[in-house]
Amino acid sequence: MRRKCSVTKTSYWVNSALNAKRRKSLIGLTHAWNGLKTIFCTERNFRIHIMTVFAVMAAGIVLQLPIIKWAIIIVVIGLVLVAEMLNTAVEKMLDYVKPTVHPQAKVIKDIAAGAVLVAAVVAVIVGLLVFLPEFREW
Ligand SMILES: Nc1ncnc2c1ncn2[C@@H]1O[C@H](COP(=O)(O)OP(=O)(O)OP(=O)(O)O)[C@@H](O)[C@H]1O
Missing domain, CATH: 1.10.287.3610 (Helix Hairpins)
Structure with missing residues (x-):
């Protein structure tokens, strides 16, 4: 089944790259937050x-x-x-x-x-x- 898609191929890839970047930065923030929690709890x-x-x-x-x-x-x-x-x-x-x-x-x-x-x-x-x-x- 062909999905109905209003976006062009270029904007699709641009958006997915941006989403991947956003996801990556969110994960980075989670690691940083974990680091803060660890140092607070252990030091x-x-x-x-x-x-x-x-x-x-x-x-x-x-x-x-x-x-x-x-x-x-x-x-x-x-x-x-x-x-x-x-x-x-x-x-x-x-x-x-x-x-x-x-x-x-x-x-x-x-x-x-x-x-x-x-x-x-x-x-x-x-x-x-x-x-x-x-x-x-x-
Ligand atoms: N592997 C090692 N070899 C030689 N000396 C060490 C070693 N580990 C620690 N020391 C000495 O003991 C001191 C305290 O180190 P330690 O890793 O226990 O830090 P800490 O007690 O958590 O100190 P801080 O108050 O800076 O957090 C160091 O500054 C160093 O002089």
Whole structure:
């Protein structure tokens, strides 16, 4: 039986390619969401970061931060969360490829942990610069 089709062959292929792309990006989003759930459920440090994010957001709402300060705070929060996620990914990868103790594994893990420390120190400094003047005016 011949299907009645109003679209031309070209637009059919264009549409199916677009649908495949959409499906792929949706699946990619599912993987990313699974990654977020995994790190939240398994990494205590990440949960502490998330709790800190809520505390900072609450303070920002109470102090009615101006939009520019919100933008700065959001960028810094993103920096810390991304650093923590990459550090965890490095740790998990090393535990997978090199489960035994190795000096090079130590160096790699220590550097990744150092990246989180740098991001956290930057976040604290920026937090102080953003919030201290607000507290004084409060
Ligand atoms: N395979 C290894 N070989 C040598 N040293 C290691 C190895 N695995 C971990 N270490 C050392 O132990 C430290 C902690 O590593 P671990 O994988 O336990 O991370 P963690 O306790 O989850 O740390 P974080 O608080 O950064 O998430 C590393 O920074 C490193 O100094």
